[in-house]
Amino acid sequence: MSELPVLVIGDKTVSSWSLRPWLALRQADIAFEERLLWLHRPAFRSEVARYSPSGRVPVLLHDGAVVWESLAILEYINETWLQGRGWPAERAARAHARAIAGEMHSGFAALRRELTLNLRRHGAPLDPGHDAAQDIRRIVAIWEDARARFGAGGAFLFGAFGCADAMYAPVALRFLVYGIALPPVAQAYVDAILALPAIGEWRAAAALETD
Incomplete structure (x- = not known):
């Protein structure tokens, strides 16, 4: 076994x-x-x-x-x-999912630097700098494109939850804690990520950490 x-x-x-x-x-x-x-x-x-x-x-x-x-x-x-099943079944969608997961993996340096994940953050919404704002626009475009082309089967980027969503879930949390205003499609996607019971479990555990 x-x-x-x-x-x-x-x-x-x-x-x-x-x-x-x-x-x-x-x-x-x-x-x-x-x-x-x-x-x-x-x-x-x-x-x-x-x-x-x-x-x-x-x-x-x-x-x-x-x-x-x-x-x-x-x-x-x-x-x-x-x-x-972690990637879409259809070849073009699967290639697209891997491409945007790779872009998340290797890119968005300004977003990472300026919107460092900290689930204990409280305060006024962040006004991102030029480079971070560009990263946010690109991420929103990625989400809107995937949802429009491949997302008809559910609330996530390719319909059902998959590896691409796992890659972008921390970005949804960053947008939440920094109060980033988003257009409707991107906000709906963030809401879908935040509604996952596993995300609720992660956030609850984070709230109990003392370091």
């Missing part, structure tokens, strides 16, 4: 990369063991070195495999437990 997968993550308050595979596992109702490492404690480097060759979280441990990068973990989840 396959062993229970172990997902090593960082603080739920701030670790957007940890949220991505965690959410994919929860949405697919895959049992796993969670091991949380506190990112800002002095022991983090020595603790994470026990699990991750990159010295970063998240990392998935399963049946001898060590997968230490969020998008690679999503692919592993898709291949191991989802029988390919």
